[in-house]
Amino acid sequence: TTQIRVGIVGYGNLGRGVETAIGLSPDMSLTGVFTRRDPASVTTVGTATEVFAIDELDRDRDDIDVLILCGGSRSDLPEQSPALAARFSIVDSYDNHAHIPEHFAAVDAAARPAGTTAVISTGWDPGLFSLNRVFSEAIIPQGATYTFWGRGLSQGHSDALRRVPGVAGGVQYTLPSEAAMERVRAGEHPDLSTRERHTRECFVVLEEGADAETVRAEIVSMPDYFEPYDTTVHFISAQELERDHQGMPHGGFVIRSGTTSPGTQQVIEYQLALESNPEFTASVLVAYARAAARMNRAGVVGAQTVYDVAPGLLSPLSPEQLRADYL
Numbered sequence: 016t017t018q019i020r021v022g023i024v025g026y027g028n029l030g031r032g033v034e035t036a037i038g039l040s041p042d043m044s045l046t047g048v049f050t051r052r053d054p055a056s057v058t059t060v061g062t063a064t065e066v067f068a069i070d071e072l073d074r075d076r077d078d079i080d081v082l083i084l085c086g087g088s089r090s091d092l093p094e095q096s097p098a099l100a101a102r103f104s105i106v107d108s109y110d111n112h113a114h115i116p117e118h119f120a121a122v123d124a125a126a127r128p129a130g131t132t133a134v135i136s137t138g139w140d141p142g143l144f145s146l147n148r149v150f151s152e153a154i155i156p157q158g159a160t161y162t163f164w165g166r167g168l169s170q171g172h173s174d175a176l177r178r179v180p181g182v183a184g185g186v187q188y189t190l191p192s193e194a195a196m197e198r199v200r201a202g203e204h205p206d207l208s209t210r211e212r213h214t215r216e217c218f219v220v221l222e223e224g225a226d227a228e229t230v231r232a233e234i235v236s237m238p239d240y241f242e243p244y245d246t247t248v249h250f251i252s253a254q255e256l257e258r259d260h261q262g263m264p265h266g267g268f269v270i271r272s273g274t275t276s277p278g279t280q281q282v283i284e285y286q287l288a289l290e291s292n293p294e295f296t297a298s299v300l301v302a303y304a305r306a307a308a309r310m311n312r313a314g315v316v317g318a319q320t321v322y323d324v325a326p327g328l329l330s331p332l333s334p335e336q337l338r339a340d341y342l
C-alpha cells in the first residue's frame with residue numbers, strides 16, 4: 016500500500032515531535048517541513064529532512080496527502096488552518112477551547128468546497144481528554160466529570176505568553192488545586208469554578224527595555240488563557256530560562272463518578288503522565304493525520320473533530336487485524 020505523504024507546517028516543539036513520530040510510522044513519509052522563517056536557519060532532528068519556505072505550499076503539488084499544522088493556537092492556526100485547508104487535507108491541535116466552534120466553522124468553510132478533510136483540535140486536551148469526557152458522560156449520564164492538568168508545562172499557554180509584546184521568551188506551568196482533587200477523589204461532586212481548579216505560573220524573559228508591569232498586566236488579563244485563572248508571573252534571565260525550563264513534562268486526568276441506579280457508584284478515569292508534552296501531542300497529531308488521509312480517500316470532507324473520527328482509522332493495522340487481535 017502506498018505511504019501517506021505528510022508535510023509539517025511550522026517547526027517548533029510540536030513540529031520536531033511530529034518529525035520524530037513520522038519516522039516511527041512505516042505507513043507514512045515526510046515530504047518536508049514548511050516554515051515562515053528562512054529555511055537555512057532551521058535545524059531539524061533528522062539530517063535528511065528537507066526544509067522549505069512556507070510559500071512553497073502556494074503552488075499546486077501532488078506530493079502531500081495531509082499537512083500537520085504545528086503553529087501556535089494563539090495566532091498562527093486561526094490564520095493558517097483555514098488558509099491551508101482550502102488546498103490540502105490538514106490536522107491541527109487548536110486548543111483555545113472557547114473559540115473551537117468558530118475555528119471549526121472557518122476551517123469547514125474552506126475545506127468543504129475544496130473537498131479536503133480537516134481534523135481540528137486534536138492532541139490531548141482538546142483531543143484524548145475530550146473523547147474521555149464524552150465517553151464518560153454517554154455511559155454514566157448521572158454524575159459529575161472533572162478534568163485536572165499538571166503540574167506541567169502548557170504549550171498553548173507558553174506560546175500565548177511568548178506572543179505578548181516585550182516578551183523575549185517564557186513558559187507557563189499549570190498547577191491543579193490539591194484541595195479540589197482531594198474532594199473529587201473522595202467522591203464528592205463539588206461545584207468548582209475554573210479559578211478553583213487550577214492556577215497558572217509563568218516564567219518570562221523580558222526584551223531589552225520592556226516594562227515588567229506592563230507585560231505582567233497583559234499576560235494576567237489575557238482572555239481565555241489567563242484571565243479566568245489566578246496567574247503569577249516571575250521575571251527571569253535568558254540564562255535561567257535556558258538552565259531551568261527546558262523540560263516540557265505534563266499530564267493530568269479526566270475522572271467521572273456517578274451512579275447507574277440509586278446508590279450504585281461507578282467511576283471512570285483516564286490519566287496521562289507525559290515526560291514530553293510536545294512528543295506526545297505530536298504522536299496524537301500523526302495518528303489523526305493517518306485518519307484524515309483515509310477519510311479523504313473515502314470522500315469524507317470538511318472540518319472534523321475527534322468526535323467524528325472512527326478510532327480504527329487511527330491505527331496502521333487493518334480493520335481485519337483490529338477485529339482479530341484487539342476486540
Ligand SMILES: NC(=O)C1=CN([C@@H]2O[C@H](COP(=O)(O)OP(=O)(O)OC[C@H]3O[C@@H](n4cnc5c(N)ncnc54)[C@H](OP(=O)(O)O)[C@@H]3O)[C@@H](O)[C@H]2O)C=CC1
Nearest residue numbers: 025026027028029050051086087088138139140170171174
Ligand atoms: N491539543 C492539545 O492537547 C495540545 C495543543 N498544543 C498546541 O500546539 C501549539 C504549538 O506548540 P509549540 O510547538 O510548543 O509552539 P512553538 O512556540 O514551539 O512553535 C510555534 C511556531 O513558532 C515558530 N517558531 C518555533 N521556534 C521558533 C523560533 N525559535 N523563532 C521563531 N519562531 C519559531 C514555528 O513556526 P515557523 O517554523 O513557521 O516559524 C512554530 O510552528 C500550541 O500553541 C498549542 O496550542 C500543544 C500541546 C497540546
Ligand SMILES: N[C@@H](C[C@H]1CC(C(=O)O)=NO1)C(=O)O
Nearest residue numbers: 110140164168169170171189
Ligand atoms: N492544550 C494543552 C494541553 C492540556 C494542558 C492544559 C493546561 O495546562 O492548561 N490544557 O490542555 C497544551 O497546550 O499543553
